[in-house]
Amino acid sequence: MQASLDTVWTWLGEIPDPEIPVISLADLGIIRDVGYDDDRLVVTVTPTYSGCPATSIIALDIETELLKRGAQKVEIRQQLSPAWTTDWISQEGREKLRAFGIAPPAMAAANCAGMLKAQNVACPHCGSEDTENISPRGSTPCKAQFRCRSCMEPFDYFKAI
């Protein structure tokens, strides 16, 4: 008996991102499609940053988890186009990031054109917008390091891309 696609999406919503485990792979917006090809469950995934070391772990995590939940055969397909954007991070995912202490992307990716200065970042701890960029890169390529001038706490910012 094949699990319904809705059920599979629910499962994917419960698999944590390996680098930022507070949000799920579904929240991150990298699952582009789920479907059956005969008896194989095919999950189409798009990478976040092209060099993100989590990409291969993510594929392994999806396969392992779906097999554990009862899927018989799982195939992971990589899809490059359209390129992933932080605009695809769900509203719920953004709230989870903030609660965890990571400021979510402050604007739509198309409006920032890679310019960190264009992004008005609010502190995830106190909400103040009086923040400053310390480094354009953080603990992972997708983040930048910021500091809040109001509560003085440093924090990671998930850059719009």
Next chain:
Amino acid sequence: MMDPFVTFCLRMGDNALILAQRTGEWCGHAPALEEDIAFANMGLDLIGQTQLWLKLGGEAEGKGRSADDLAFLRTERQFYNCQLVEQPNVDFAHALMRQYLFDAWHLPMLDGLTQSSDERVRAIAAKVIKEVRYHIDRSRDLVIGLGDGTDESRARMQGALDELWPFTADLLSSDAIDDELIARGILPDPAPVIEAFRAETAATFAAARLSVPDTGLTRTGGRNGIHTEHMGFILAEMQYLQRTYPGVSW
């Protein structure tokens, strides 16, 4: 002569690969922790980009070579990266200037490639350009900050520019391989790319109070496999494991 499309993929991939080796050398050595992380992270982006281009090159070649095979099992004359990216770090000024000059070409080139007649090239360019916008955002800021900085930082940035500028000729050069791919709509017309490079660097160097050397010296050849003396040392380190233990994997 190799297939033009495969050569193009190798040129793009080798640029990213060799620059990634150089930026990776800063890991644990950069003058500030934030810059250490930034260089290492950008190296990671570049390795990811390398995998995309070399994978496509290997598929187009049709001889079953993977991205890893192409990275680890070719010899110096079979690498087609421009000579700029293989230049040594020397100091933070050289590394930044090299990065900035590369970014100033990479961005408009990728912009052109997002309109390529080849769907696979379009997909890679659309992905990579988003990352490269962040690369130049950083390198431009630092070139301006350090050029228009203290006497010491300014002297070092000018020294790096004097030394590295001749290598930009390699970035901007084109040959019969490019001409064929331009005719097929795979590569963009070089004129707007060169124009964007000139406009970008002119504005940044004016803000940084740096001057482009007027010696007229140019260095080319990397895109055809002719490299400077530094290249062999990079490959010796990068390919050491595969050459010592052929086929080893984990």
